[in-house]
Amino acid sequence: MKKHKNNLDFLKPDIFNSFIDLLEKKDTKKIFKKIKNFHPSEIASYIQILDVKHRKQLLNILSKDFDSKILVELEPSFLQKIVNEIELKIIYKAINELDSDDAAIIIGSLDDEKKKLVLSKISRKERTFIEDNLSYDENTAGRLMQLELVRIPVHSNVGDVIDYLRKKRTLPKVFYDLYIVDKNQKLVGTIELSAIISSSRNVKISNIMKRSELSVHSSLDQEDVADIFRKRNLTSIAVIDDDRKLLGTINVDDIVDVIDDEAQEDILKLAGVGEQDFYGAIISITKARFAWLFFNLIAAFFASYVIKNFEGTIEKLAILAALMPIVASMGGCSGTQSLTTAVRAIAMKQLTWSNALRSVGKEVSVGMINGVIFSAASFFLTYYWFQELLLSFVISFSLFLNLIFGSFFGIFIPIFLTKKGVDPAIASGTFVTMFTDIVGFFMFLSLATIFLI
Amino acid sequence: MKKHKNNLDFLKPDIFNSFIDLLEKKDTKKIFKKIKNFHPSEIASYIQILDVKHRKQLLNILSKDFDSKILVELEPSFLQKIVNEIELKIIYKAINELDSDDAAIIIGSLDDEKKKLVLSKISRKERTFIEDNLSYDENTAGRLMQLELVRIPVHSNVGDVIDYLRKKRTLPKVFYDLYIVDKNQKLVGTIELSAIISSSRNVKISNIMKRSELSVHSSLDQEDVADIFRKRNLTSIAVIDDDRKLLGTINVDDIVDVIDDEAQEDILKLAGVGEQDFYGAIISITKARFAWLFFNLIAAFFASYVIKNFEGTIEKLAILAALMPIVASMGGCSGTQSLTTAVRAIAMKQLTWSNALRSVGKEVSVGMINGVIFSAASFFLTYYWFQELLLSFVISFSLFLNLIFGSFFGIFIPIFLTKKGVDPAIASGTFVTMFTDIVGFFMFLSLATIFLI
Numbered sequence: 071m072k073k074h075k076n077n078l079d080f081l082k083p084d085i086f087n088s089f090i091d092l093l094e095k096k097d098t099k100k101i102f103k104k105i106k107n108f109h110p111s112e113i114a115s116y117i118q119i120l121d122v123k124h125r126k127q128l129l130n131i132l133s134k135d136f137d138s139k140i141l142v143e144l145e146p147s148f149l150q151k152i153v154n155e156i157e158l159k160i161i162y163k164a165i166n167e168l169d170s171d172d173a174a175i176i177i178g179s180l181d182d183e184k185k186k187l188v189l190s191k192i193s194r195k196e197r198t199f200i201e202d203n204l205s206y207d208e209n210t211a212g213r214l215m216q217l218e219l220v221r222i223p224v225h226s227n228v229g230d231v232i233d234y235l236r237k238k239r240t241l242p243k244v245f246y247d248l249y250i251v252d253k254n255q256k257l258v259g260t261i262e263l264s265a266i267i268s269s270s271r272n273v274k275i276s277n278i279m280k281r282s283e284l285s286v287h288s289s290l291d292q293e294d295v296a297d298i299f300r301k302r303n304l305t306s307i308a309v310i311d312d313d314r315k316l317l318g319t320i321n322v323d324d325i326v327d328v329i330d331d332e333a334q335e336d337i338l339k340l341a342g343v344g345e346q347d348f349y350g351a352i353i354s355i356t357k358a359r360f361a362w363l364f365f366n367l368i369a370a371f372f373a374s375y376v377i378k379n380f381e382g383t384i385e386k387l388a389i390l391a392a393l394m395p396i397v398a399s400m401g402g403c404s405g406t407q408s409l410t411t412a413v414r415a416i417a418m419k420q421l422t423w424s425n426a427l428r429s430v431g432k433e434v435s436v437g438m439i440n441g442v443i444f445s446a447a448s449f450f451l452t453y454y455w456f457q458e459l460l461l462s463f464v465i466s467f468s469l470f471l472n473l474i475f476g477s478f479f480g481i482f483i484p485i486f487l488t489k490k491g492v493d494p495a496i497a498s499g500t501f502v503t504m505f506t507d508i509v510g511f512f513m514f515l516s517l518a519t520i521f522l523i
Numbered sequence: 524m525k526k527h528k529n530n531l532d533f534l535k536p537d538i539f540n541s542f543i544d545l546l547e548k549k550d551t552k553k554i555f556k557k558i559k560n561f562h563p564s565e566i567a568s569y570i571q572i573l574d575v576k577h578r579k580q581l582l583n584i585l586s587k588d589f590d591s592k593i594l595v596e597l598e599p600s601f602l603q604k605i606v607n608e609i610e611l612k613i614i615y616k617a618i619n620e621l622d623s624d625d626a627a628i629i630i631g632s633l634d635d636e637k638k639k640l641v642l643s644k645i646s647r648k649e650r651t652f653i654e655d656n657l658s659y660d661e662n663t664a665g666r667l668m669q670l671e672l673v674r675i676p677v678h679s680n681v682g683d684v685i686d687y688l689r690k691k692r693t694l695p696k697v698f699y700d701l702y703i704v705d706k707n708q709k710l711v712g713t714i715e716l717s718a719i720i721s722s723s724r725n726v727k728i729s730n731i732m733k734r735s736e737l738s739v740h741s742s743l744d745q746e747d748v749a750d751i752f753r754k755r756n757l758t759s760i761a762v763i764d765d766d767r768k769l770l771g772t773i774n775v776d777d778i779v780d781v782i783d784d785e786a787q788e789d790i791l792k793l794a795g796v797g798e799q800d801f802y803g804a805i806i807s808i809t810k811a812r813f814a815w816l817f818f819n820l821i822a823a824f825f826a827s828y829v830i831k832n833f834e835g836t837i838e839k840l841a842i843l844a845a846l847m848p849i850v851a852s853m854g855g856c857s858g859t860q861s862l863t864t865a866v867r868a869i870a871m872k873q874l875t876w877s878n879a880l881r882s883v884g885k886e887v888s889v890g891m892i893n894g895v896i897f898s899a900a901s902f903f904l905t906y907y908w909f910q911e912l913l914l915s916f917v918i919s920f921s922l923f924l925n926l927i928f929g930s931f932f933g934i935f936i937p938i939f940l941t942k943k944g945v946d947p948a949i950a951s952g953t954f955v956t957m958f959t960d961i962v963g964f965f966m967f968l969s970l971a972t973i974f975l976i
Contacts, residue, residue: 086877111754119878143754145873235721245717246699246758263716264698268688300783301564301596303776305699305758322775323756326782330753333786334867337793341863342856348868352885356892359860363893363926364900366856370849371904377845384841391837391844392830395960396823398848403795403819407812410794414787415801420598424539425572432805439809440816447817451824473816507848 080112081119089116093124098131105132114143117152118349129155138164142172147347150179158188165192165200169242171216171324174203211295212288214328215309215318218242222275224250224258229271246305249316250279256314257285262305285310288317295320296328297419336417339495340410342366362500369504373398376508380515383523390518393452393465397514400444401472401506408433408480409502413495416488426485430478437477445470460521468514476506533565534572542569546577551584558585567596570605571802579608586610591617595625601802603632611641618645618653622695624669624777627656664748665741667781668762668771671695675728677703677711682724699758702769703732710738710761710769738763741770748773749781750872789870792948793863795819815953822957826851829961833968836976843971846905846918850967853897854925854959861886861933862955866948869941879938883931890930898923913974921967929959 079085092101105113113132117125117140132140133156141149141156141164153161153176161180165173165188177185177200189197199217206212219242222231231248235241248266250259259279269278285308286295298307299322309318342362350358377384377394384391412429415421421429449466453459479502484494532538545554558566566585570578570593585593586609594602594609594617606614606629614633618626618641630638630653642650652670659665672695675684684701688694701719703712712732722731738761739748751760752775762771795815803811830837830847837844865882868874874882902919906912932955937947 081872081875081877083876086875109755115754115872118873119875121878121881232720235717236723238721241717241721244715244758262697263720264688264694267685267716267720268691268694270689300779301568302562303779305697305775322758322779326753326756326775326779329779329782330786330871333783333790334871337786337790337863337867340790341793341859343860343863348864348871348873352888352892355864355885356889359857359889359893360896362860363853363856363897366853367849367897367900367904370852373848373852374845377848378842381841381845384844385838388834388837388841388844389831391841391847392827392834394844395826395830395848395851395964396820399823399826399956399960400816400819403816404812406794407796407815410790410796411801411808414790418783418787418801419534419568420571420801422534422539422572423536424534425574428574432808435805436809436812439805440812443813444816444820447820451820503852507852511848 080108081115086116086119090120090124093120093127096127101128101131110137110139111143113137113140118144118148125152126155133157133160136160136163138167141176142168145347145349146175146179148349149176151349151351153179153184158184161188162191165196169216169218170199170203170318171214174200174213178204206288209292210288211286211290211292211309211320212317214292214295214324215288215320216242216324217318219308219316219319220245220248221255221316222248222250222261224252224276224279226275227271228266228269228273228275228278231266231275232271244321245319246321247319249308249319250275251316255316257308257310257316260284260308284308285314286320287311292328293332296325296332299325300329332417336413336495339493340413340499342499365500366503369500369507372504373507373511376511377515380519383515383519386523387518389456389461390515390522393461394511394514396448397465397468397472398507398510400448400469401476401510402503404437404440404473404476405480405502405506406476406499408437408477409484409498412481412484413498416484416494421485423485423489430481430485433477433481434474437474441470441473444473461518464514464517464521468510468517471513472506472510475509476502479505533561534568539569539572543573543577546573546580549580554581554584563590563592564596566590566593571597571601578605582608586613589613589616591620594629595621598800598802599628599632600800602629604802604804606632606637611637614641615644618649622669622671623652623656623771624667627653627666631657659741662745663741664739664743664745664762664773665770667745667748667777668741668773669695669777670771672761672769672772673698673701674708674769675701675703675714677705677729679728680724681719681722681726681728681731684719684728685724697774698772699774700772702761702772703728704769708769709767710763713737713761715758737761738767739773740764745781746785749778749785752778753782785870789866789948792946793866793952795952818953819956822953822960825957826960826964829964830968833972836968836972839976840971842909842914843968843975846914847964847967849901850918850921850925851960851963853901853922854929854963855956857890857893857926857929858933858955858959859929859952861890861930862937862951865934865937866951869937869947874938876938876942883934883938886930886934887927890927894923894926897926914971917967917970917974921963921970924966925959925963928962929955932958 089104117128120128161176164176177188180188203213247260247262249257250261252258259281261275261279265278288309288311304322306319306321308316309320311317343359412421445466448469449462452465453462483501484498487494487497542557570581573581614629617629630641633641656666700713700715702710703714705711712734714728714732718731739751741762741764757775759772759774761769762773764770796812865874898919901922902915905918906915936954937951940947940950
């Protein structure tokens with residue numbers, strides 16, 4: 071019994087290290103032999119993981135017979151970073167071989183001077199394709215679409231379509247749906263390949279096509295396109311202009327990338343990491359993280375200001391300084407939990423203005439239940455440590471209130487920001503922890519001043 | 524010029540509220556008229572957002588002519604929650620109509636008693652299908668696959684295949700690839716529909732099929748399956764057993780759900796929200812959040828213990844208590860940024876053991892640069908506030924060190940946990956903030972004790 075090969079094995083340290091050994095030894099022959107069995111995406115992974123020296127060596131070896139698909143499989147930001155290490159002849163070849171959307175990504179990664187040079191050397195048709203693509207805004211359906219698709223006149227029958235597909239030489243590499251257009255190139259319907267192939271030759275296309283209105287305008291945001299794919303389980307979708315003229319098509323494999331990017335963005339924004347990229351240069355990463363650290367510094371000084379007003383209380387009872395971070399930190403924790411749930415639910419269109427009130431109620435209830443549990447726990451821990459009943463009461467009561475505040479702020483702030491048109495993922499975090507810190511310190515020290523001093 | 528209809532309009536508050544009005548008025552006729560234009564996924568969205576009373580009303584209205592696809596479009600956890608509100612006859616109908624993988628999800632959402640009842644009432648073939656599916660572990664390729672697929676004997680030619688597809692009545696609803704098997708039902712290749720349709724009838728399948736080894740074992744984790752889809756831009760993949768026998772197929776629309784879930788999981792785990800779900804009951808959400816709050820409480824008491832050792836210092840200079848949270852909070856912020864970047868890069872297979880050292884170096888460099896900037900900022904802010912040179916020095920120097928520590932812990936801890944086989948998303952957060960709090964308080968108060976007391 072042959073063990074089934076796991077397709078992710080190539081990333082294992084021993085396999086990767088033996089590959090580096092080959093690069094060190096400059097054993098080009100063995101490297102070629104090894105790479106021959108690799109998928110372009112696997113080679114792209116290696117290029118991304120290798121250090122500069124080995125990467126250049128590998129690119130050099132590959133350049134003799136470069137598979138254009140490798141360029142497509144690189145992260146766009148990584149491609150932009152290393153595109154200068156790639157010979158121009160490889161770029162020309164790639165642009166001629168690839169679908170228009172992929173070719174446009176490669177052109178887009180070049181600096182202005184090279185972009186001009188490359189555009190001037192490719193065929194006129196290709197150039198028009200790419201300049202058209204680049205004319206759409208980033209992150210829209212227009213930028214995402216490929217122009218290669220199969221158009222079928224609405225009066226055809228199944229036999230005509232099959233004959234046409236057999237004869238035509240410039241079909242897209244892979245396609246799943248055919249688009250039915252009228253004589254003005256306006257979209258009137260779509261049909262899945264599987265429907266064509268399982269129908270008799272004399273069936274009229276207009277009888278089996280879907281007259282669905284399902285298409286997207288070229289200006290639609292790619293996240294909304296992804297949402298339609300997700301909801302309708304689509305494999306491809308038509309992109310149209312204001313007059314319903316068919317412009318291009320978006321395939322599901324491009325949407326998979328959009329979904330990845332979208333989730334990535336939410337995660338990174340929530341941690342205040344901005345648009346930064348794992349392959350970015352140190353200086354651009356530092357910049358991306360600057361804003362969140364900056365707001366956090368301001369928020370921290372605000373919290374300091376609140377504490378400073380209780381200087382007298384702390385002088386009399388320094389142990390309060392040791393206990394107050396517990397209240398702030400637990401509130402922040404509860405707030406972050408609610409916040410993350412809310413931001414994700416908003417992104418997935420599960421939390422809308424329509425069920426906002428109910429959702430806030432639910433979060434506050436969760437905060438109350440955990441509030442009861444953890445205020446009891448902190449009461450006993452504090453009492454065990456200091457044997458002071460009033461001190462234990464002050465910490466547990468303020469912790470209870472702060473957990474509830476945390477869960478309230480955690481859901482209210484992103485809902486409020488969304489309503490105001492601000493992206494809740496990017497702006498909520500600092501606000502929530504600022505509120506829970508300030509409320510936590512204030513309540514704890516106020517109660518302590520009243521009951522203990 | 525007709526404005527293009529945006530497919531997400533149905534979630535707009537006014538449209539949603541007018542729908543609730545119809546439910547309030549029990550205007551069944553108008554509701555039917557409205558729903559007729561809805562896609563099952565849109566109806567599912569409404570069912571998920573409506574409150575209990577209106578949801579029951581809507582389900583009641585729909586039950587007369589229930590579209591089975593609605594059940595598939597509900598979030599599995601939501602389906603589990605409301606499955607008892609759905610009449611059994613609707614469940615029977617759905618199981619007969621849907622693909623095996625979807626039918627299995629519906630059966631899986633029933634409680635044991637109902638599951639037995641339903642399984643006893645469906646056809647034997649259907650029952651075997653579903654019991655087979657449920658016998659695979661959750662989150663594996665086996666559980667994800669559907670059994671409906673098109674098998675083609677390896678010795679066929681294109682004409683045979685087209686004739687077969689035209690004649691066969693029980694084809695999958697939609698299919699993109701055909702699977703080529705030998706006489707023992709072992710997988711020998713795959714072919715895309717578009718390749719069939721664009722070849723002449725007399726071409727041999729074995730000449731145009733891909734002899735690719737690309738298939739997954741039924742036990743492979745669904746996240747690894749998603750990774751293969753992502754890397755190879757696939758539309759479907761074959762699932763095989765130990766003997767390479769063809770078991771089923773996974774289509775890209777199911778993978779889109781896996782990718783969503785995967786990203787969702789990482790986001791929620793990072794915020795300590797566990798496996799909780801937006802539609803979960805209050806009590807299960809509370810439970811899911813308990814662990815992180817619990818560890819945070821322990822970590823916070825540890826930090827308190829560190830501060831308590833400096834009680835004498837704080838008694839003498841209470842203002843230190845106001846400033847120390849700044850150092851801890853900035854370190855935590857820097858740590859969370861590095862952590863999130865690292866966890867995401869690990870999930871996307873961009874950060875592996877092979878480039879770990881380089882990545883740690885990069886994070887620490889970022890921490891150092893931001894450390895210089897923000898320690899300068901905090902120096903000036905503190906000096907402006909208190910006019911104390913030594914105090915400003917103490918805060919800015921400890922803040923500098925803690926930003927570096929934060930970025931180091933932030934990347935080191937997830938790499939270390941991954942190496943040890945622990946999921947870095949779920950466990951890293953508490954560790955990182957615990958370390959940055961403890962290190963931050965300790966350094967600030969130590970330096971203060973040395974220089975200021």
